[in-house]
Amino acid sequence: MLDVPWPASTEDRPGRRAGPPGLAGWCLRVVRSRLFEVAIVVLIMANGVVLGVETYRDLGPAGPVLQWLEWVFRAAFVAEIAVRVLAYGRRPQDFFRHGWNVFDFVVTAAIFLPGLHGDSALLRVVRVARMLRLVRFSPGLRTIVAALLRSLPGVAGFLALAGVTLYVYGMAGWLIFGRAQPEQYGDIGRSLLTLFVLLSLETLPDLVEQGMALSPWTLVYYVSYVIITVNLLLNILIAVIVNSMEEARRLEMTERLAPGHDEDGDGVPDEVDRIALTQRLDDLWAVIAELERELRIDRDDRPPRPRRDPG
Structure with missing residues (x-):
């Protein structure tokens, strides 16, 4: 269901039985x-x-x-x-x-x-x-969009790192293959384009074969490029997006738990407050049980607590 917040007055908040007239x-x-x-x-x-x-x-x-x-x-x-x-x-x-x-x-x-x-x-x-x-x-699509938006700072850092890495390998490719393979590495633009297409690994066998014809040491260039860019950098990008997806999913769950209820005005929905309070009470009962075991207190042998006169 869509959340349509109502004005934050005491009598017309969402979830109240008395709705707006x-x-x-x-x-x-x-x-x-x-x-x-x-x-x-x-x-x-x-x-x-x-x-x-x-x-x-x-x-x-x-x-x-x-x-x-x-x-x-x-x-x-x-x-x-x-x-x-x-x-x-x-x-x-x-x-x-x-x-x-x-x-x-x-x-x-x-x-x-x-x-x-x-x-x-x-x-x-x-x-x-x-x-x-x-x-x-669609809650699922909203979660994906929210995750993409939350991952923008991390993706920006990734793009900066990937750009520097591609530029370094592009210059190295121009120095190594510039004369032998001018169509792929004739200038920095063609070199970067070749390396960008290489991210898909489809052109890797042809480029390795051409490089091996030039020198066996060119294999180090392509192997290191594949390990650093295709494996390492892309895994970092996936990790950033997955982390943002988890944060967006937790945020979506919080909004579903409490669509607009915050009676105490602390910025945390009331339902989340109740869940946190229940968890703290459970932890407190566990500590009390542990203390009773250490002190060897038997509940059945303890005298009953005196009842207070309601009058």
Whole structure:
């Protein structure tokens, strides 16, 4: 289900039985319903089918029908955004506090910009961008996108290291093979392109054979390149992405556990607080049991604790 946060007042927080009244309450119930999500997903997929059909030539009488369907999609997506905004009641600006909402609004509103009419390429790009909206309806896809975004700093460091490594090997390749193989290593540009294609290892047998014809020592160049770049660097990239995937999955689980509940205002959802408190109590009981075993205290032999008079 999609999380549509309600204004953070004491009586209208998500999860409360008393929901917002009137039109806002109806819109909130609609947005949180499973049928609404399924309908939007079907519309997005139908929009993709129409875009695919439009790539064929000589559509004949189907052309006007496809144009009519495009206007139906526009009206439906505008109505969807309107319902989502109205679900925020007296704080419609909170709609833009969430990244996916902003993306949906931009993709829907961009279709009405001046100049985006007819059969322009930019208009088709905007229409194709609607297909990306399917990501918000799939927790798995959201986790992957969040992981890719969280891995950007690590990927940037990896790209810097990979760029330096490729440049060093490119210069070495130009010095070693520049005269013998000018098509592959004639300058730094061709050398870098050859090494980049070599990352797939498809051209490795041919390059090794050409290098061995020049000198057996060229095998050291290619073996070291494959070990450092193909094995080591690519494994580092995979490790960065996998680590970001785990962090994004933990974040997704935390958001599912507590969609907006934070009564104490500490920034940690209440459900997570309860889980942490339960774990601490379990640890405390384990420590008490260990102390009882060390002190050899028998629970059955201890005198009962005196009861306090409630009066």
